[in-house]
Amino acid sequence: MNINSRKFIKRLFTRTSLAIILLLTAFSFSKGLYAQDKSYHIKTVVIDAGHGGKDPGALGKSSREKDIVLNISLKLGGYIKKYFPNVNVVYTRKTDVFIPLNKRSEIANKHKADLFISIHANANNNSRIRGTETYTLGLHKTKENLAVAMKENAVMQYEDDWSTKYEGFDPNNPASYIIFNLMQGVNRDKSISMAELTEHQFKHRVGRHSRGVREAGFWVLKQVSMPSILVEVGFISNPTEEKFLKTKKGQDYLASAIFRAFRVYKDQVEQTSVVLHKQQENEKKIENEINPLENTAEQVEFCIQLKSSIKQIPLNSRVFKNLKNITERKINGTYKYTIGSTSNYSEILNLQKTVRKKIKDCFVVAFYKGKRISLSKAKELQKT
Numbered sequence: 524m525n526i527n528s529r530k531f532i533k534r535l536f537t538r539t540s541l542a543i544i545l546l547l548t549a550f551s552f553s554k555g556l557y558a559q560d561k562s563y564h565i566k567t568v569v570i571d572a573g574h575g576g577k578d579p580g581a582l583g584k585s586s587r588e589k590d591i592v593l594n595i596s597l598k599l600g601g602y603i604k605k606y607f608p609n610v611n612v613v614y615t616r617k618t619d620v621f622i623p624l625n626k627r628s629e630i631a632n633k634h635k636a637d638l639f640i641s642i643h644a645n646a647n648n649n650s651r652i653r654g655t656e657t658y659t660l661g662l663h664k665t666k667e668n669l670a671v672a673m674k675e676n677a678v679m680q681y682e683d684d685w686s687t688k689y690e691g692f693d694p695n696n697p698a699s700y701i702i703f704n705l706m707q708g709v710n711r712d713k714s715i716s717m718a719e720l721t722e723h724q725f726k727h728r729v730g731r732h733s734r735g736v737r738e739a740g741f742w743v744l745k746q747v748s749m750p751s752i753l754v755e756v757g758f759i760s761n762p763t764e765e766k767f768l769k770t771k772k773g774q775d776y777l778a779s780a781i782f783r784a785f786r787v788y789k790d791q792v793e794q795t796s797v798v799l800h801k802q803q804e805n806e807k808k809i810e811n812e813i814n815p816l817e818n819t820a821e822q823v824e825f826c827i828q829l830k831s832s833i834k835q836i837p838l839n840s841r842v843f844k845n846l847k848n849i850t851e852r853k854i855n856g857t858y859k860y861t862i863g864s865t866s867n868y869s870e871i872l873n874l875q876k877t878v879r880k881k882i883k884d885c886f887v888v889a890f891y892k893g894k895r896i897s898l899s900k901a902k903e904l905q906k907t
């Protein structure tokens with residue numbers, strides 16, 4: 524080996540080790556980022572088919588609530604499993620068996636579910652009443668809603684010793700329902716969001732008559748410790764609706780509507796948590812930076828513009844389709860409403876995909892030092 528080749532090998536070795544060091548650094552950096560990503564994911568959904576066994580639920584002319592809701596529940600679970608194989612689907616019952624009310628919530632809590640969906644069918648003495656209703660836990664605002672909760676809670680009377688088991692709660696006594704006045708838990712917003720999405724799907728995708736989102740004191744919802752809804756898929760006491768509820772097609776439509784609502788809900792809560800997580804990380808970064816103000820101002824910020832209007836729009840307006848964390852900016856006399864904030868372009872495109880499902884014409888905008896800039900300018904700035 525001559526001197527030249529020795530030099531060459533030495534140089535090669537230095538370069539290779541440098542490359543390895545760089546690769547290792549990049550790897551540990553990306554791994555570090557990955558490990559920090561503790562964003563929220565829906566892992567388990569509990570589907571609760573109401574009634575069963577000795578408790579038939581509401582009775583129609585030729586059908587029983589317990590059979591209809593079991594079919595819809597199994598179909599819904601099937602859809603979730605098919606399209607989200609990573610989501611664990613747990614049923615409170617898969618067959619025609621009686622399950623005590625407390626047992627249903629116990630199953631959901633034991634599995635640490637992220638969402639609880641209880642499925643029921645309605646009935647009324649007035650056979651003309653029809654339509655879907657989705658409930659979240661709360662104090663009823665109308666007698667009608669109280670009546671639905673009373674009917675569903677009354678199933679506890681199928682159990683022996685129910686009065687002791689249910690802490691003296693009397694499902695038939697309206698005065699008992701005062702306890703639900705205090706039920707404004709941490710899961711309220713998420714529950715309402717899922718309920719609204721469900722009614723939206725019933726109305727627009729399946730063409731059902733939606734009676735809207737309501738609140739009432741359902742024992743089964745009170746006992747679960749996660750976002751939860753109770754769906755009344757229609758009135759078995761209405762002949763036309765009973766006919767629909769009984770058919771395979773009708774059940775399939777309703778199950779797919781709840782599934783679609785779930786899909787949007789999942790996207791929403793997971794995306795929000797990513798954004799929140801990112802915000803928290805950014806805040807932490809700012810705290811750690813020596814000159815935080817200067818650094819953040821220098822960053823290009825991508826957002827999604829939802830609406831633009833000369834008049835101010837309230838953030839809870841229907842035009843925003845229940846999207847949360849919306850920012851209002853007044854630029855040249857026009858109100859601009861945006862969602863999301865990140866310096867990462869591919870991240871904002873991902874968020875846009877989700878938001879598009881609700882607001883079709885939303886688009887990505889960029890800001891720099893508080894001013895709106897073009898996307899090409901933003902990308903150029905990021906290169907330097």
Ligand SMILES: [Zn+2]
Pocket residue numbers: 573574580581588642643644675
């Ligand atoms: Zn029921």
